[in-house]
Amino acid sequence: MGTIGEEAAARPGGASARKPNLGPKAGPANRVALIAAAREVFREEGFGAPLSAVAKRAGVGQGSLYRHFPDRMALAVAVFDENLALIEERMAEPDATLDDFFDLISAQAIGSTAMIEAISAHRDDERAVILSTRLAGIAEGLRDREVAAGRIRHDVTAEDLVIGVSMLGLVMAQATTDDLREHVSSRARAMLHTAFAASPAG
Numbered sequence: 001m002g003t004i005g006e007e008a009a010a011r012p013g014g015a016s017a018r019k020p021n022l023g024p025k026a027g028p029a030n031r032v033a034l035i036a037a038a039r040e041v042f043r044e045e046g047f048g049a050p051l052s053a054v055a056k057r058a059g060v061g062q063g064s065l066y067r068h069f070p071d072r073m074a075l076a077v078a079v080f081d082e083n084l085a086l087i088e089e090r091m092a093e094p095d096a097t098l099d100d101f102f103d104l105i106s107a108q109a110i111g112s113t114a115m116i117e118a119i120s121a122h123r124d125d126e127r128a129v130i131l132s133t134r135l136a137g138i139a140e141g142l143r144d145r146e147v148a149a150g151r152i153r154h155d156v157t158a159e160d161l162v163i164g165v166s167m168l169g170l171v172m173a174q175a176t177t178d179d180l181r182e183h184v185s186s187r188a189r190a191m192l193h194t195a196f197a198a199s200p201a202g
Contacts, residue, residue, distance in 0.1 A: 027067075027068075030058070030060050030064050030068065031068045031078075033058040033059065033060060034054060034055070034058045034060065034064070034065055034068055034069065034075070035075075035078050035079055035082075036058070037054050037055075037057035037058035038054045038058075038075050038076075038078070038079045039079050039082075040057060041053050041054050041057055042076075042079060046117065047072075047076065047117040047118045047121065048117075051065060051072060051075070054075070073118065073122050073125055073127050073128065074127070076118045076127075077127045077130075077131065080118065080131055081131075084131065084134050084135065084138075086104070087101075087104050087105075087135075087138055088134070088138055090104060091104075091138050091141065091142055092141070094145075096142065096145070097142075097145075097146065097149075097151070098142065098146050098151065098152065098161070098193075098196065099189075101138075101139075101142055101161070101165060102165065102168060102189050102192070105165040105168050105169050105172075106168065106169075106172055106185050106189075118131070119131055119132045119135075135162055136158055136159070136162060139158035139159070139161040139162045139165075140158040142158075142161060143156060143157065143158045143160075143161055146196075147198075150198050151197070151198060152196040152197060152198055153196065153197070153198045153199070154198075156196050160195075160196070161196075164192045164195070164196070167188065167192075168185070168188045168189065168192065171184045171185075171188050172184060172185055172188075
């Protein structure tokens with residue numbers, strides 16, 4: 001019987017099948033594979049998941065992982081940059097609303113929770129500060145638009161919105177079934193709407 005690594009490498013099309021060594025030419029493809037694998041592993045196991053699991057999922061050696069991403073935060077930034085880019089793109093549209101923000105966080109719930117976890121665990125790291133600043137910028141633009149439209153109160157801050165979507169992401173991440181996820185999303189969003197809503201008089 002072969003070793004676990006040998007069996008994985010021999011498995012046709014397996015997620016953990018070791019890729020042939022193509023030398024420097026494999027670098028860009030390995031980086032893409034590592035980011036995709038990290039997104040899956042962080043979603044399944046949280047931000048503290050073993051980096052060895054990421055390398056295995058990507059089908060590359062740990063040496064390749066550390067050549068591209070010298071530490072966990074470097075990998076997290078690469079993963080969460082794409083999450084934030086998707087949110088920034090949608091929320092920059094003039095018709096984007098608080099509900100759209102909730103939808104995006106709900107859709108990325110577990111990955112977004114890992115991002116919040118990364119920011120919280122490394123709040124003094126310059127790279128985490130950049131992620132946090134980008135998220136705050138999204139919330140600031142949304143807050144101004146929603147206040148102007150009379151949908152949320154003037155005293156609601158961008159920080160309030162970030163806290164709100166962080167809470168939404170957390171409860172979504174903890175839901176274990178689609179039915180439960182839909183239920184907690186509906187309840188959490190209703191509570192957040194109540195907390196932020198402008199009065200009928202504006």
